[in-house]
Amino acid sequence: MTELTPALISALKLAKDGDLHPQPTNKWTHENATVTYAKNDRWKERPQKIKSVTPKSIVELSNSGLIERRNLDTDAAKDVYGITMAGKMWLLKNK
Known part of the structure; x- marks a missing residue:
């Protein structure tokens, strides 16, 4: 079993919510991510x-x-990443 750091666990949970797209700030997030507000605010x-x-x-x-x-046709630095079944199973078993 793979041991993941808390940062990797949060990254895996983010990938579970949707595919990760490269952003201009050298980070990866959802395709049309915008600033959101608290549900109770x-x-x-x-x-x-x-x-x-x-x-x-x-x-x-x-x-x-x-x-x-x-x-797989595009450059790895500009490609979209998504969670695999192994990632989903890891989240079910561990967190």
């Missing part, structure tokens, strides 16, 4: 920051087989 005064993943986390998760590239 009816005046929308406190924005929640966009969750993102570092390229190092992407490499570590893909090397362990928990996420995979979606389009």
